[in-house]
Amino acid sequence: MEEDAQRMIRTSLITHPELTLLTAFAGLMFGLAYFAALKRSVTLLVRSDSWLGPVALTLVRVGAAAGFLLIAAKLGAAPLLSGFAGFLVARALALRAERRAG
Secondary structure (H helix, E strand, O other): OHHHHHHHHOOOOOOOHHHHHHHHHHHHHHHHHHHHHHHHHHHHHHHOOOOHHHHHHHHHHHHHHHHHHHHHHHHOHHHHHHHHHHHHHHHHHHHHHHHHHO
């Protein structure tokens, strides 16, 4: 009985490392697209008289982010965390690119 308890305790957080890596990469790619859309949304808002385009783009962007994180959460804790980490890496890359440009 004690051996069974030890086996149950030693379960790993990352049961599928390939899925975790895949969601990290997907988070990175999604994050790059998200921050490109954010830049486009801000540009449209500043340079345009219409507010409908930027608001629509913002709603699509936020909805897509919520959908991505919801799918990652359904896959488990490790894919959710790795997908979010990929998203944060994309944020750092986008900020770095903007600092260099401006």
